[in-house]
Amino acid sequence: MKTDETNWVRNPQAPPRQTGAPGLEQLRAVGPRDPGEQEADAFELWRAQRRAASAAGEGGGRGGRQAQDAYARAGRRRDEAVEPPARDRVAIHGLDVESLPAPAVRALDEMGEEIAHLNEALAAAAARIDRLEETIEHDSLTGLLDRAGLLHEIAHVQSLDAREGARSTIALIDLTPAPEVRRRFGRPAMERLLRETADALRTASEPGEALAHLGEGEFAIILPGRFAEAAETRLRTLLSAALAEPFRVESARFDLDASVGLAAATPRDPQEGEAAPDPEAVLAAADRDLRSG
Incomplete structure (x- = not known):
């Protein structure tokens, strides 16, 4: 979901394209x-x-x-x-x-x-x-943004934060059961888990929250205009809704949970003119926070 400069909403619905010759x-x-x-x-x-x-x-x-x-x-x-x-x-x-x-x-x-x-x-x-x-900058398995698309979204939200004097947060979400599902039931079962999780995250997300799938069980979300406690509260709400239902394959049941890592997309005070970190650096900071937890 790409953020818009005025209302944070990505890709507002375009008018229907005319097909065929005009009658x-x-x-x-x-x-x-x-x-x-x-x-x-x-x-x-x-x-x-x-x-x-x-x-x-x-x-x-x-x-x-x-x-x-x-x-x-x-x-x-x-x-x-x-x-x-x-x-x-x-x-x-x-x-x-x-x-x-x-x-x-x-x-x-x-x-x-x-x-x-x-x-x-x-x-x-x-x-x-x-x-x-x-298909450009989208993950073929889940339909969410891929890494390149996420980096572009981070740069976009940084420019919006600088203009509005806001602060946004990037969250990485590592789906805990994914490796075990793949080990026991193979890649097709894991891919079904990832598709269903992507759908659940999409359903639980709010307009303007850009979602991405970065790898086997690793997701990311941009929380625009939310920082520190506000970002953590929103993330808990989103994950509680998205991971509420267990994943079932054959006779096995997997309760879904995830590790998370957070990083600020913008400097401490955007209005002071401090340069925003490189989007790759933002992702690296979120990954360090994920691994340290």
Whole structure:
């Protein structure tokens, strides 16, 4: 969960991405249209007009009525900025399309089909980029941040602390039963334990608390704006909820507990201008605290 500069929330829900080429029902948006959008509306209107005329010339019927309805809908979607001149003649890039020779009209129609296919390809590529972005700096087993992602989050929370005059804490969590589960039941059982623990930590976490999986049974969490006793209290609450249920494999039962190590992400007084420690140094300090306990 990546922290945001204003409300600590990572990746606020983005508006749904449009997939595929826009249909006629998507041509008009509320508010003014820029020149490029006006040209696109005019071009789509012209194509709808041609489909309606072609279908009507073939004897009407259901297909003809649908095409004519589509043309009517496209016409209604034009705002005042793109109202065509009299006789509903459509102008694209200043050209009166209906006055063009037949080869040019066919070329425009073919270009429209190519643009529609290109829009679909671009939408598919954008969806693939979204999927790839989800895998960057994330642990493939648990879906939590990996080490690189955690280091970036530490640097980010340090910049927020410096701006707000706050102090945050990094906690390492070493899940005690993980090695024993692997020794007795193999890696698949241990991986199931780690996935279930990651899900439980995610459920128990609050917005802005970035979670990471660093290795076999070692997790980390950033507690933004919490320091010293406040951080310890929050961590106890989180672990009590996340590790409440025992882990069962075959006939064995493992009560879940963990060792923890804490380290400050920011200097003693961020407002005094003291430089924040390197994120790697913050993790090292938390690890020393974990091993000393």
